[in-house]
Amino acid sequence: MKYQLVHSCDEELYQFYLRQRTYFSLDVQEITYDYINQDMLGPEGFDERNHFHYKVYEHQTMIAYIDYMxxxxxxxxHDQSYLWIGLFLVEESLWHHHYGQRIIQRLCQNYSQYTIQLACLSQNKNGKAFWQAMGFKEIARSYWGHEEVIIFEKQSVEVL
Incomplete structure (x- = not known):
């Protein structure tokens, strides 16, 4: 797999978002370039130099997108011992091909000194099952806008 760092939405990323119908059906937000670019911004006051967005490829085909801080x-x-996954999407047509598992395992290997956290929409049954299968544990519930989310956490060295 190859990773390409991106800083803003391009046509390929936009089309990728549009194909992820199952995930985006959980939120009524219309997918636009502006929506994606706004979604790529970190929280106010966060140093964007520590915020990364990657398109992931297999055989020159984009198969996933990951955003982490x-x-x-x-x-x-600000907690230098943590890594936050802001968004992780695998091409729906490639679910159950283990790409998601391989990408997260690589992330954990590359950042083994970090505790990894993320928020998963509570109604995202596929997402919850994936993170639990990867060994992430629920540590809290909160809200992202009007949507309830589950906060998952894992010491990355435990994922391996």
Whole structure:
């Protein structure tokens, strides 16, 4: 797999978002370039130099997208021992091909010194099952806008 760092939405990323119908059906937000670019911004006051967005490819085909921040955790903007996954999407047609597992395992290997956290929409049954299968544990519930989310956490070295 190859990873391409991106800083804003392009046509390929936009089309990728549009294909992820199952995930985006959980939220009524219309997918636009502006929506994606706004979604790529970190929380106010967060150092964007520690915020990364990657398109992931297999055989020149985009198969996934991951957005993560170093030094951010649930309810706190600055904690250098944490990594926050802001968004992780795998091409729906490739679910159950283990791409998601391989991408998260690689992330955990590359950042083994970090505790990894993320928020999963509570109604996202596929997402919850994936994170639980990867060994993430629910540590809290909160709200992202009007949507309830489950906060998952895992010491990355335990994922391996």
């Amino acid at each position: 170093l030094g951010y955790r649930f309810s706190m903007k």
